[in-house]
Amino acid sequence: MKLLICYCGRKGGGAEYTYELSKEFIRQYNKDIFVSFSKNSKIFLKFDKLTKQSCHIGTFDNKNEF
Secondary structure, eight states, rough: OOOOEEEEOOHHHHHHHHHHHHHHHHHHHHGEEEEETTTTOOTTTHTTOOOOOOOBBBSSSSSSOO
């Protein structure tokens, strides 16, 4: 099973939930898990350390950029 976990949000409970979910999937299925997260996330540094199999994207910083 190959799985891509993608989260483009920046803050809030969704970011933490996605981080914990990703961490557990990587622990169980390391080779087949790929992640993509927003570089603008408040917890991006945690996301960036999860796995080398990643492609992070830049998203918006405020409503004007959206």
